[in-house]
Amino acid sequence: MELREAIGRRRSIRFINPYKPVEPEKIQVMFEAARIASHWGNVQSLRGIAIFRDTASKEQLDALQGIILGWQIKIAPCVIVWYLDTNAVDGQSDRLMKLAEVGALGVGTKEVREDGVKNTLLPIFTGMGEVLKTPGISEVDCGQGIAQATLAAYEQGLGTCCLGAGPGGTALMESLGVPEGSRLLLLQTVGYPLEHWEAGGQRPRLPFDELFHMNSYGESFPRSEEVVEELTRDGMFTRPAPLPERDEELQFLRDALGLKEPAVL
Numbered sequence: 001m002e003l004r005e006a007i008g009r010r011r012s013i014r015f016i017n018p019y020k021p022v023e024p025e026k027i028q029v030m031f032e033a034a035r036i037a038s039h040w041g042n043v044q045s046l047r048g049i050a051i052f053r054d055t056a057s058k059e060q061l062d063a064l065q066g067i068i069l070g071w072q073i074k075i076a077p078c079v080i081v082w083y084l085d086t087n088a089v090d091g092q093s094d095r096l097m098k099l100a101e102v103g104a105l106g107v108g109t110k111e112v113r114e115d116g117v118k119n120t121l122l123p124i125f126t127g128m129g130e131v132l133k134t135p136g137i138s139e140v141d142c143g144q145g146i147a148q149a150t151l152a153a154y155e156q157g158l159g160t161c162c163l164g165a166g167p168g169g170t171a172l173m174e175s176l177g178v179p180e181g182s183r184l185l186l187l188q189t190v191g192y193p194l195e196h197w198e199a200g201g202q203r204p205r206l207p208f209d210e211l212f213h214m215n216s217y218g219e220s221f222p223r224s225e226e227v228v229e230e231l232t233r234d235g236m237f238t239r240p241a242p243l244p245e246r247d248e249e250l251q252f253l254r255d256a257l258g259l260k261e262p263a264v265l
C-alpha cells in the first residue's frame, strides 16, 4: 500500500475483535518501526511494553483495568504501554558521538566530525543538565516513534487506538516495574478491526488555513486545490464523516460487543 493511502486510511479504531489474538511478530514490526524513528540527539527515550491478554499475569491485567479511560482496554487482545525513560538522556553524549562516527552528523573526516561534536555540541547539551529530562522535546520524539508504529500496525491489517492513562497511570507504571524516571505517555490498544476501516469517515479537522502559515503568523499557507485533488485521487483524503451508514454500524458494533450506551469512556 502506498504511503498516502496508508495515511488516509489510518484511523483510530475503537472496535476490535476481542477473540482474535494479535501475533507477537506483528507487534515486533510496530516496535521495529518505532525504534528507527528520529530522536533528538539520538537519545532514544521511547519505550514500550506490550501486554497480551492471553499470556499476561493476572496482576498485569488488573493494573490495566485500573485505567479508567477507554472501554477498549477491556476487550483489546493487546495493549502497548508507551512510556518515556528520561534516563536515556544520560547516555546522550555517547549516542551523539556515534552519529559523528557513522557520518550522520557534521562534515569532514571522522576525526573532525567527532571533535566538532565533542567541543561544540556536547558542552551545550551538558550545560542544560536536567532540563533535558523535563517534558518537552522528548515527548515529540516519542510521538514520532508511536506514529510510525501506528502506520506499521495499519499496514499489517491491525487497528489501534491511543488512550490517555488517567489517574490509574502511576499504579500501572509501578506494577510494570519500569525504572525510576520513566513517564507514562499513553496506552495503545491493538487488535483486528471489527469496524470497517473508514470507521465512520475522515474525522472533522480544523481548517487548513487556520493551522499552517507561510513566512509569518497570519499569512495562511496557500492551499492548492490541485494538490487536494491529487491527494484525494491517491486515497489520502477519503469520504468525510459522518457517513450515512455509521449509525447502523455503531448499533451493530454495540450489540456485537455487548456495550452499554453511550460507552464513551
Ligand SMILES: Cc1cc2nc3c(=O)[nH]c(=O)nc-3n(C[C@H](O)[C@H](O)[C@H](O)COP(=O)(O)O)c2cc1C
Binding pocket: 010, 011, 012, 013, 069, 070, 161, 162, 163, 164, 165, 186, 203
Ligand atoms: C495522544 C492521544 C491520546 C488519545 N487519547 C484518547 C483517549 O483517552 N480516549 C479515546 O477514546 N481516544 C483517544 N485518542 C483518540 C482520539 O480521540 C482520536 O485520534 C480522534 O478521535 C480522531 O480520530 P482519528 O485518530 O481516527 O483521526 C487519543 C489520540 C491520541 C493521539
